[in-house]
Amino acid sequence: MEEIILSLFWGVYGIIIGSFLNVVVYRVPRGESIVRPRSHCTLCNHTLKAWEVIPIFSFFILRGRCHQCGAKISWRYPGVEFLTGLLFYLWSWYHPEESLAVLWTHFIIIAILLALALIDYDTFRLPDVLTFPLLLLGIGTAFVLPMGITGWESLASAVGAGSLFALIAKLYPQGMGLGDVKLIAGIGSFLGFPNILLALFIASLVGSIVGILWIMIHQKEFKAQIPFGPFLVLGAYVALFMGDELIRVYFTLF
Numbered sequence: 101m102e103e104i105i106l107s108l109f110w111g112v113y114g115i116i117i118g119s120f121l122n123v124v125v126y127r128v129p130r131g132e133s134i135v136r137p138r139s140h141c142t143l144c145n146h147t148l149k150a151w152e153v154i155p156i157f158s159f160f161i162l163r164g165r166c167h168q169c170g171a172k173i174s175w176r177y178p179g180v181e182f183l184t185g186l187l188f189y190l191w192s193w194y195h196p197e198e199s200l201a202v203l204w205t206h207f208i209i210i211a212i213l214l215a216l217a218l219i220d221y222d223t224f225r226l227p228d229v230l231t232f233p234l235l236l237l238g239i240g241t242a243f244v245l246p247m248g249i250t251g252w253e254s255l256a257s258a259v260g261a262g263s264l265f266a267l268i269a270k271l272y273p274q275g276m277g278l279g280d281v282k283l284i285a286g287i288g289s290f291l292g293f294p295n296i297l298l299a300l301f302i303a304s305l306v307g308s309i310v311g312i313l314w315i316m317i318h319q320k321e322f323k324a325q326i327p328f329g330p331f332l333v334l335g336a337y338v339a340l341f342m343g344d345e346l347i348r349v350y351f352t353l354f
């Protein structure tokens with residue numbers, strides 16, 4: 101019972117972080133500050149009052165429209181808030197043994213990944229201000245906290261996966277950019293081997309399936325019209341949440 105209440109608490113915490121991620125995803129690609137000015141309607145510039153920025157609830161109270169000018173608010177805002185809450189809830193539920201420092205590190209990793217997936221989807225870019233902190237956080241915490249892998253494993257996995265994909269990006273520049281390479285190094289820094297390979301496998305597999313479907317639906321050539329970042333993040337989430345189980349099952353097949 102106590103565990104459920106604690107996980108629900110972290111879920112609510114995730115919903116609030118998700119609300120902040122919406123701001124990050126909107127403002128970082130535009131080069132705007134994430135603290136100032138206060139949240140405002142992007143159409144009429146009306147500064148949002150406290151009751152208009154309550155995560156999830158305000159969207160429903162406002163019936164998905166700006167209180168001032170009636171502009172439609174995207175479903176994505178409450179969606180991101182709910183998803184962040186759900187991910188934090190599930191993570192804390194599956195890892196009740198984690199200390200606060202380890203738990204928060206995982207929350208930050210989950211949050212940065214989600215922001216990167218959305219920004220890449222919107223703008224085809226993976227900003228350094230998010231990929232580098234992810235990489236440094238992954239390596240740094242592996243050295244000082246019980247993150248499941250040692251600092252050296254983290255470093256080796258980040259450098260190994262990063263340099264392999266730097267080479268691929270060099271040989272096949274239309275397939276992926278340097279942003280993807282930095283993200284892969286960042287993901288490697290907290291997954292370690294062999295989980296990073298699982299993440300890359302899932303990302304490539306799902307990315308190829310979606311790419312083929314895209315060509316079939318649009319009846320034209322595939323020219324990197326689909327960003328790779330969201331698939332990398334999907335792979336990273338699967339490997340982070342259930343990588344050990346999946347790898348164990350895989351090896352029992354032989």
Ligand SMILES: [Zn+2]
Nearest residue numbers: 141144166169
């Ligand atoms: Zn408005």
